[in-house]
Amino acid sequence: MKTQRIYLDHSATTPVDARVVNAMLPYLTGKSGNASSVHSFGQEARAAVDRARREVAALIGAKQNEIVFVSGGTEANNLAIRGLCEAVSEKGHIITSVIEHPSVRGVCDALEKRGWEVTRLPVYENGIIRVEDARAALRPNTVLITVMFANNEIGTLQPVRELGELVRTERQSGRRSLWLHTDAVQVAGRESIAVEELGCDLLSLSGHKLYAPKGVGALYVRRGVRLQSQSIGGHQERERRAGTENVPGIVAFGEAARLARTEISERRSHDKRLRDNFENEVLRRIEDVVLNGEKEMRLPHLSNLSFRFVEGEGLLINLDLQGVAVSTGSACSSGTLEPSPVIRALGRSDELARGSIRFSFGKDNTDNDVERTVDVLANAVTRLRELSPLNKALAS
Amino acid sequence: MTYSAVFKEHLAHPHNAGELPGATVVVEETNPVCGDRLRLYLLVEDDQIETAKYLAYGCPPTLVCGSVLTDLVRGKKIQEALAITKDVLIAAAGGLPGRKHHSAALALETLRSALTQLGTSTEEKSLNLT
Numbered sequence: 077m078k079t080q081r082i083y084l085d086h087s088a089t090t091p092v093d094a095r096v097v098n099a100m101l102p103y104l105t106g107k108s109g110n111a112s113s114v115h116s117f118g119q120e121a122r123a124a125v126d127r128a129r130r131e132v133a134a135l136i137g138a139k140q141n142e143i144v145f146v147s148g149g150t151e152a153n154n155l156a157i158r159g160l161c162e163a164v165s166e167k168g169h170i171i172t173s174v175i176e177h178p179s180v181r182g183v184c185d186a187l188e189k190r191g192w193e194v195t196r197l198p199v200y201e202n203g204i205i206r207v208e209d210a211r212a213a214l215r216p217n218t219v220l221i222t223v224m225f226a227n228n229e230i231g232t233l234q235p236v237r238e239l240g241e242l243v244r245t246e247r248q249s250g251r252r253s254l255w256l257h258t259d260a261v262q263v264a265g266r267e268s269i270a271v272e273e274l275g276c277d278l279l280s281l282s283g284h285k286l287y288a289p290k291g292v293g294a295l296y297v298r299r300g301v302r303l304q305s306q307s308i309g310g311h312q313e314r315e316r317r318a319g320t321e322n323v324p325g326i327v328a329f330g331e332a333a334r335l336a337r338t339e340i341s342e343r344r345s346h347d348k349r350l351r352d353n354f355e356n357e358v359l360r361r362i363e364d365v366v367l368n369g370e371k372e373m374r375l376p377h378l379s380n381l382s383f384r385f386v387e388g389e390g391l392l393i394n395l396d397l398q399g400v401a402v403s404t405g406s407a408c409s410s411g412t413l414e415p416s417p418v419i420r421a422l423g424r425s426d427e428l429a430r431g432s433i434r435f436s437f438g439k440d441n442t443d444n445d446v447e448r449t450v451d452v453l454a455n456a457v458t459r460l461r462e463l464s465p466l467n468k469a470l471a472s
Numbered sequence: 473m474t475y476s477a478v479f480k481e482h483l484a485h486p487h488n489a490g491e492l493p494g495a496t497v498v499v500e501e502t503n504p505v506c507g508d509r510l511r512l513y514l515l516v517e518d519d520q521i522e523t524a525k526y527l528a529y530g531c532p533p534t535l536v537c538g539s540v541l542t543d544l545v546r547g548k549k550i551q552e553a554l555a556i557t558k559d560v561l562i563a564a565a566g567g568l569p570g571r572k573h574h575s576a577a578l579a580l581e582t583l584r585s586a587l588t589q590l591g592t593s594t595e596e597k598s599l600n601l602t
Contacts (some may be wrong), residue, residue, distance in 0.1 A: 163579055389531040397484055463489050465511040465527040
């Protein structure tokens with residue numbers, strides 16, 4: 077009998093909720109209009125997009141005309157950062173952090189090559205930036221602060237609300253051209269988000285992290301913030317994102333957002349209970365395990381652990397052969413041969429960075445999944461340590 | 473590419489894993505870029521590799537290359553072992569994705585380093601673990 081597979085990689089992507097599939101199916105079959113068309117097919121598509129926009133706005137406490145639908149988190153981050161910077165008349169200064177997702181890091185790097193100045197805030201051993209570092213980094217020409225709401229590898233929550241206060245204070249002192257963007261792709265559906273409380277101007281979301289399909293996301297753009305569209309050739313999304321709307325994807329995202337909003341506290345406590353039970357069992361049964369990042373100020377579903385003397389991809393594939401799917405910040409798996417910059421930024425050694433594994437739980441995981449994963453993990457770590465020259469070197 | 477059945481079998485049940493007390497030569501090589509390590513133990517008598525064992529730290533191809541390499545060199549004359557190429561090793565592993573060929577290169581580098589040491593001295597080598 078084939079063993080049931082266990083999916084513990086919900087930070088990479090989530091399975092599509094059956095209710096979300098049901099919501100989108102009519103828009104893949106009969107209701108196939110273009111939302112820009114004026115006939116009845118188009119009107120029903122437009123109405124569906126508008127309903128979805130209201131749901132996504134409600135998830136983060138925004139107004140519906142502040143939501144721009146895009147293809148996912150990467151496009152949202154590109155539109156936010158490049159779109160804002162290109163709408164500003166002169167090249168200025170950006171503040172970001174060293175642990176951003178590549179879609180933020182890469183855009184900042186590209187702007188730097190084009191003459192923008194970029195300050196990358198450090199994180200400390202807890203994996204969190206300090207607001208005083210951001211305050212100290214402010215320059216007269218600082219245009220944008222872009223710091224993720226929660227890190228995708230270690231789940232640490234960043235002080236975005238405090239950054240919002242910093243921006244608000246600067247504005248009250250007369251500074252006009254300073255905006256705050258946050259990548260909330262990992263947070264949506266796992267923690268409550270209220271854009272007014274956060275004080276952010278731009279916020280990125282992705283559908284497939286909250287049980288919608290891949291290929292749809294959104295950017296929150298506070299009213300009054302000017303963006304240069306990154307795609308030209310259509311009036312869609314209030315001139316901010318040309319191209320025919322992905323109606324089935326948007327409908328799915330809207331339904332997923334509605335479910336996330338109504339079920340958030342149930343999902344949060346479910347994920348946290350499984351995650352905490354998992355960590356307690358791992359730490360009880362396996363020696364030389366290091367938790368990466370702050371224990372309290374982090375997402376409820378995610379655990380990032382380094383197993384000393386064991387390389388992450390070797391462990392990942394061993395778990396996969398036993399039917400358990402996780403991800404790693406190891407060097408070899410990234411394709412760059414360099415260990416995870418996020419784990420290295422915590423001050424961890426290369427060896428610990430190479431041995432980091434991310435376990436991310438979801439609403440459909442069970443207590444049995446936790447139990448079996450810990451068994452499989454304990455066996456795999458023991459086997460790989462027996463094979464590891466690092467372990468033997470220590471023993472000798 | 474996905475890993476082959478041969479590869480997965482070596483990974484799940486590695487051959488010749490562990491230390492080899494009384495080895496004629498022990499060599500450990502590291503890939504300085506990705507940090508993978510392979511330690512090779514050879515017991516050589518009359519110019520023939522009687523047995524070989526290994527320890528490895530790294531991505532799955534490095535673990536598998538240790539298993540495959542020790543299978544390949546067992547019973548071989550030193551000159552025969554020196555003739556093992558990267559292509560032979562990769563084929564015996566059931567194939568490796570291009571970006572993982574560095575694992576085969578590390579395995580061959582470790583083997584050649586061990587055989588070079590044998591050539592310079594017949595005495596047992598001590599391993600510097602620092």
